[in-house]
Amino acid sequence: MNFKELSENLSMEEDEYMELIELFIETGISDLKKLQTAAEEANAKKAADIAHSFKGAALNLGLMEFFEIAKQIERTAWNGQLERTVQVALALKEKLSAIAGFVS
Amino acid sequence: MPLQVLSRNMGILKGNDDMKKILVVDNHPMMLKFMSNLLEKKRCQVLTASDGLSALEILKTYTPDVIFIDFVMPNISGDKLCRTIRSMPQMKNVYLVILSAIAAEKTVDFTELGANACIAKGPFNKMSEHVLDVLDRLDQKVPNDVAKKIIGLEDVHPREITK
Numbered sequence: 674m675n676f677k678e679l680s681e682n683l684s685m686e687e688d689e690y691m692e693l694i695e696l697f698i699e700t701g702i703s704d705l706k707k708l709q710t711a712a713e714e715a716n717a718k719k720a721a722d723i724a725h726s727f728k729g730a731a732l733n734l735g736l737m738e739f740f741e742i743a744k745q746i747e748r749t750a751w752n753g754q755l756e757r758t759v760q761v762a763l764a765l766k767e768k769l770s771a772i773a774g775f776v777s
Numbered sequence: 778m779p780l781q782v783l784s785r786n787m788g789i790l791k792g793n794d795d796m797k798k799i800l801v802v803d804n805h806p807m808m809l810k811f812m813s814n815l816l817e818k819k820r821c822q823v824l825t826a827s828d829g830l831s832a833l834e835i836l837k838t839y840t841p842d843v844i845f846i847d848f849v850m851p852n853i854s855g856d857k858l859c860r861t862i863r864s865m866p867q868m869k870n871v872y873l874v875i876l877s878a879i880a881a882e883k884t885v886d887f888t889e890l891g892a893n894a895c896i897a898k899g900p901f902n903k904m905s906e907h908v909l910d911v912l913d914r915l916d917q918k919v920p921n922d923v924a925k926k927i928i929g930l931e932d933v934h935p936r937e938i939t940k
Contacts, residue, residue, distance in 0.1 A: 682900075682902075683900055683901045683902040684902045684905075685901065685902070689814060692810065693807050693810060693811060693901075696806045696807040696810055697807050699806075700805060700806055700807060722849065725849065725878065725879075726804070726805060726849070726878075728878075729805075729878035729898050730805055730807055730808070732878075732898070732899060732900060733807070733808070733811070733898065733899070733900060733901050733904070734807075734900075734901065735900055735901075
């Protein structure tokens with residue numbers, strides 16, 4: 674992931690962008706755990722709301738791959754496909770953990 | 778957590794009286810950091826709150842010039858918070874701006890909530906422009922009726938928002 678290019682796309686200093694990415698990852702990992710729990714408890718609205726928040730944050734940072742996956746999670750939650758919601762959320766959490774390694 | 782945020786930012790309150798006083802309410806730490814960075818660069822005094830209850834606590838002792846409020850938040854939603862703030866006598870002149878990620882998904886009549894403007898959440902470079910435009914408009918005392926459309930909706934393509 675080219676953070677320099679991503680920060681330039683948003684007319685931001687790379688340092689500031691990295692600071693925001695760190696918060697995105699930290700909050701995202703915590704939120705995806707909550708999303709998984711919500712889906713397992715059949716709380717579709719809560720799961721969709723968490724996915725919505727994640728999706729918005731990804732769009733803020735120009736992380737379109739994360740945005741698209743979160744959009745899929747939000748859609749499956751609203752459609753009541755909660756097993757699928759958990760599967761995609763777990764895949765997203767893995768991707769997020771992978772970029773956490775680059776950032777730290 | 779909200780009190781930690783408050784104490785961390787209290788030093789800013791010792792600044793110049795001419796500085797615009799701003800409160801940002803959003804449940805996402807990244808958005809609070811982004812808005813603080815942006816507004817502090819413009820020499821604003823910035824306090825942040827991570828939910829509506831914390832915001833109301835801050836407003837007991839702080840009267841901002843502008844409040845930015847996230848529309849979708851746990852506990853107290855942005856629309857309820859807007860109405861509550863607008864009903865407080867000491868807040869009747871505060872400039873309320875809704876930050877909304879759902880603006881492209883459903884109709885939001887933000888003026889009915891007592892808000893003065895609504896900015897669609899999108900890429901940070903676009904949001905920066907719109908937030909600073911709103912502050913400029915406030916400085917120029919542009920009437921509210923000029924700002925009745927949702928600002929930045931064109932930056933959030935319908936295909937990017939799904940519900």
